[in-house]
């Protein structure tokens with residue numbers, strides 16, 4: 001359904017500085033699959049998602065949707081054309097809903113753009129409100145009258161009413177209370193199954209990503225360090241960064257949390273400005289070797305469908 005080859009998004013910052021937000025990501029997402037994308041803040045997850053669906057112009061590389069190449073720079077016409085198949089759900093359900101529009105207008109906007117009559121839109125919006133666990137009476141209300149979880153449900157209904165094939169969910173649960181997170185994740189999973197959706201699920205919470213995703217990809221400073229089936233990446237992480245990321249992920253269960261290995265990710269993610277060769281994680285890596293600072297590790301398959309970019313595996 002989705003494929004990127006060496007996708008890059010660089011931002012020009014200042015006169016001679018280039019910020020390598022996304023620096024050569026090759027990955028694919030099969031139809032009806034959920035790919036979870038994880039990594040620390042600033043690793044380029046949102047930029048990857050946005051560049052993939054044309055919200056940023058691609059600096060280099062290729063992207064394909066359903067086997068056909070996506071344009072490097074989306075025109076207004078491209079946005080309209082692809083919005084029928086590709087939608088995005090954002091992290092912040094407060095900022096992404098227009099406060100002056102009613103729920104009917106927010107959820108029905110995509111249909112109104114297609115010229116569908118208002119009575120039909122009302123009916124569809126009523127159906128979708130119910131489908132996401134709200135009430136059709138909510139249609140005439142404004143976003144501020146809802147809780148965070150309810151607003152995210154409105155955002156989900158707005159994306160789903162279009163019947164897209166592919167949805168980028170950028171931290172759809174991070175702004176929500178823990179008690180509400182599982183409900184929203186279950187709703188997304190249920191919609192994915194019933195609509196046959198393909199999802200890119202960006203999140204911080206690794207256990208939630210493992211729970212919802214078929215495959216998991218780990219980003220560090222614009223590069224993909226590891227990817228594979230979710231359970232394999234979560235329970236048998238290969239890259240030192242993935243291992244530390246998983247070890248520093250707190251467990252919701254207090255008993256498991258107490259027995260969790262306590263290795264922590266130390267230091268801070270370095271700057272993606274004017275990066276040189278070598279592994280991006282070398283400065284923080286507990287297993288760093290001389291070649292790590294000189295040679296950029298290439299992704300290699302070590303077990304079926306489990307890929308890692310790390311010099312520790314050069315010999316395997």
Ligand SMILES: Nc1ncnc2c1ncn2[C@@H]1O[C@H](COP(=O)(O)OP(=O)(O)OP(=O)(O)O)[C@@H](O)[C@H]1O
Pocket residue numbers: 011013019020021039040041042043044045046047048272
């Ligand atoms: N429009 C922009 N102009 C310049 N730099 C940007 C822009 N958008 C993102 N960046 C930079 O690109 C890098 C990646 O940012 P991005 O938001 O994609 O990370 P992220 O992994 O989504 O982080 P988070 O988990 O905090 O959402 C950061 O260094 C960020 O400052």
Ligand SMILES: [Mg+2]
Pocket residue numbers: 045046047170
């Ligand atoms: Mg982000």
